[in-house]
Amino acid sequence: MSCPPAESDARYQILVCDGPSCGVTHESEVLVELLKERVGAAPGLRGRIYVVPYNCFGRCSEGPNLFVRRLTAGEAPLAEPRLAALERERGFYPGVDAAKCEAIVREHCGEGRAIEAWVDDY
Numbered sequence: 750m751s752c753p754p755a756e757s758d759a760r761y762q763i764l765v766c767d768g769p770s771c772g773v774t775h776e777s778e779v780l781v782e783l784l785k786e787r788v789g790a791a792p793g794l795r796g797r798i799y800v801v802p803y804n805c806f807g808r809c810s811e812g813p814n815l816f817v818r819r820l821t822a823g824e825a826p827l828a829e830p831r832l833a834a835l836e837r838e839r840g841f842y843p844g845v846d847a848a849k850c851e852a853i854v855r856e857h858c859g860e861g862r863a864i865e866a867w868v869d870d871y
């Protein structure tokens with residue numbers, strides 16, 4: 750059995766909803782730009798955090814919403830995951846703003862722990 754990667758090697762996929770409510774009403778594109786900027790500016794995050802559009806988590810009134818999931822070894826980072834993968838992982842963040850975005854990248858992706866005050870079951 751192989752050991753899981755050290756946190757500094759772990760890869761994450763951040764799915765940002767670009768559905769009709771999050772994308773248009775809540776302008777989730779702003780979050781995408783923020784995330785890409787943040788990841789691009791941090792050498793320790795570049796190449797292991799992937800920001801991917803996702804079309805609707807079904808929690809539209811709570812947007813803008815995103816989901817952070819840890820990628821398994823060899824998993825294609827830009828592929829849309831199966832629903833079961835989202836149900837297994839505690840990584841759904843509703844109502845994300847710029848400050849939450851920063852903290853989610855720093856703590857969930859950087860330290861490997863979901864932010865319990867904000868994360869929700871999906």
Ligand code: FES
Nearest residue numbers: 766768771806809
């Ligand atoms: S539009 Fe984002 S959850 Fe539906």
